[in-house]
Amino acid sequence: MSVTDPISDMLARIRNAHHALHAELAIPASKLKASIAAILKDEGYIEDFAVNESTLSINLKYAGGKPLISGLKRVSKPGRRVYVGSGSIPKVQNGLGISILSTSRGILEGGKAQELHVGGELLCEIW
Template sequence: MVNDVISDFITRIRNASIVRHKIVKTPATKITIAIAKILKIEGFIDDFEKFENSLLIFLKYKNQNRYSIINSLKRISKPGRRVYLKKKNLPKRIGSFGVSILSTSNGIISDKMARLANIGGEVLIYIY
């Protein structure tokens, strides 16, 4: 059993994109499903599918050479060190490049949705 589900989830995606796999299998939890939904909405993955107790994630690549859309996945808030940001301190996107995933009182949402809802929260992941 893994203690930090989010770190395990992003490590599996990162490792699969490095070796250019098309599908990643991860344990399905409420948190991983919510993060996968955000990744799909923001265009970092093609799709995801829940299969029994697993989550199948279909990775997205740029062209025939299969350069990964995901350049970096970084875990920010960890079990030993939680990072919270107020609504005014949320990280700014440079153009449409990069996404922060937050855990808020409204659930797990992207930084864009947090700005629209005018709330802050715990920063889980940075993706670009």
């Protein structure tokens, strides 16, 4: 089955696995999804991830039985792309969350993109 928006599919699977309190989930792999998972690991939202031939395995992280990710939002969609400059990268939940951008320097977290003075497509927000 073909998926039109693989990033939305990934975020929905993470959200559903957290609601069901699963420890691990597996999704079809791609370089883009692996880059997003690497940012989630660096920011402490997931425990770990591994890329096999065609599968991306993500180990979810919980604190006191509650998921660390309380919300996921896909901002730029296939029908409506959202681009931001380096000076207008939004703060998610007043700095308590992160935004993930696709820039000319790769997939970056919003704060890192501001440091490098690059803008790009605002993929998603996580808090």
